[in-house]
Amino acid sequence: MSVLRGKKIILGITGGIAAYKTANLVRLFIKAGAQVQVIMTPASLDFITPLTLSTLSKNPVYSTFFDEENGSKWNNHVDIGLWGDLMVIAPATANTLSKMANGTCDNLVLATYLSAKCPVYFAPAMDLDMYKHPSTIQSFNTLSQFGNIMIPAESGELASGLSGEGRMAEPENIVAFLEADLSKSLPLRGKKILITAGPTYESIDPVRFIGNHSSGKMGYDLANEASNLGAEVTLISGPTALSVNNDLIKVVPVVSAQEMYDHCMEWYEKMDVVIAAAAVADYRPKTTANHKIKKSEDTFSIELEKTKDILAAIGETKKNQFLIGFALETENEIENAKLKIQKKNLDLIVLNSLQDAGAGFGGTTNKVTFIDKNFNIEPKELKLKEEVAIDILNKVIKHYHA
Template sequence: MSILSGKNILLGISAGIAAYKTASLVRVFIKAGANVKVVMTPASKDFVTPLTLSTLSKNPVHSSFYNEDDENAEWNNHVELGLWADYLLVAPATANTMSKMANGTCDNLLLATYLSAKCPVYFAPAMDLDMYKHPSTLNTFKKLKSFGNIMIPATSGELASGLVGQGRLAEPEDIVAFMEQDVLNKLPLKGRKIMITAGPTYEALDPVRFIGNHSSGKMGFEIAKASANFGAEVVLITGPTHQKVNHSLIQVVPVVSAQDMYEAAHTYYKTVDVAILSAAVADYKPKEISNQKIKKKDSTLVLELEKTKDILASLGEIKLKQLLVGFALETNNELEYAKGKLKKKNLDLIVLNSLNDKGAGFKSETNKVTIIDKENNITAYKLKSKAEVAIDILSEIIKKLNA
């Protein structure tokens, strides 16, 4: 899955012959999983039609502040468009539009949106060879980059004038690849490897039955997705769950029992920077597993259980450079038990949630956590979606990694 998946891309199109490539560019963004809206300069509509772009993007195309032919038309709010975007891309960026961007000229909707945007801005120049090399254009490039805008250089080849040289708009696939790599390189967990455990474990009684728990695995999966979106390479060790994830930076390792998870965790632990153990691992397992289905004979059934291996404690014992994060799900004396677990198992952080908090715990879309570090600093968070909780947890981890 692309790092741009789920992101909002605002494509600004200015009036150059290379605008014909923007239809393909929209399709490549959509294929990458991005949401796309388009803002055009009025003159750019001579090169590519709004109908084509709105059909491909599945969003209305904006080119003016309002529809002059409709007296009841709503105002196209450039501020809202700028705030909607995670990334603004101006492509093709003509010499005229770039000069206006560099000097604060605001005479159309695209330029007003550019001046309002709070997100990273990319621009992909396209023009004839002599225009591309002109000192004023080179000065415009320099000025735009000094604002923090990111230039996607034009390529060399045959130009519309018949000349051969630099000035061709980069190909759509190359523009998207450039943005993906640039975004990835700037992410806070780029170059980090994170191991995450998630979901329940199933401890077999016989070929049919097992002892398990109500964990859905959602919290661990949200942490995995957020870690990958922050640029980390993720190993997600998961017990049986209906949760799904599809991301190029996430390797899913399915397991069933506590012993399976123990072995997988120890296999990957030595190569990671961070280990986050959010799985609800069984504390006990049947001492004997029947080879045949246990028949219903008596009114009661006595099972002898034995402790499973403590994965978190075992990793704490061999910890070297890793940042080790555990979870504590408690029902009483929550802080006391969480602090004890933090120290006993040699953790760097522990994430506490209480079943006494409404909306927290298993099979819920939300969670309410308190994060405690080994210096006993305590940060309590409000009830949030598990996706938001994942961001909070990773923000604490990033602080520790950068300390």
């Protein structure tokens, strides 16, 4: 999944022949999961139609301050500028770059640029001599001093027939540049995180099993948010109806507690962080029948044996891993959680109490209390599980950036 997923991108198009490439650029932004608002200079309308860009972006395209065909509607450049998570000006002509550098504001793109509070990227596009002209180089330097980021032009055949530097970067390369630049600032970039999720099923016979009501949502939300923050995520998941729509997350499906144990032992030494969000069965049938057990007696007993304790095994042998466990309690919650921290050598425990409405299995919300290895207690209010995932990962970020 691209780091552009969920980003709001303002695309400013100016009047150069390279404007024809912006249709593909919009398509790639949308494919990456971004929202796109296209704004155009009047001169750019000669090179590509707003209808094309509106259809691809699924948003109206603005090119004037007033929309005379719609009751003189005011296209508010301030609102557009505040809406965006990033602004990309492509193509950025020599004329527009000069105006940006000098604060000239004579069209909607420039007004939005001056109003934008987000990072601004520009992709120059012009002929070779224009690209090398001292005034253009001065514009590049001034915009760099403003904190704007240039997406370097490429070399090749130019509209004039000359060959050299000045071609706007290809849309695929613009997207790759943005992804690489945004990734550099992600707080968990370079960190490897192992997350367990979902229930485990312990077979009684080929038909029946012992399990629990865990949906796996907490672990999956953690995996998605960790990946969005730049981490390299391995998700070991028990049986669940959930799926991951993110190619950057490695999913390892398992069924039983033993399978989850084996894969955790295989992976955890390579990790910086382990978050054990799975609801692993504490016991399993001592023997599993090869055939379906028939209903014959009024009562039926199954002899159970303990499963291997994944958290305890990791805690016993961990080196520098930041280890986070979960505890679901119904009584003496705080004391039981503290004991678990000590017994399993945890750095942090996320405590759920079934006494709290909206917490526990199956729902979209959770109410947790954080307890660290020094027994500092931090209760949280009821939140969506996605928000709880962010709170947990903020603890990881704080650990590495304190």
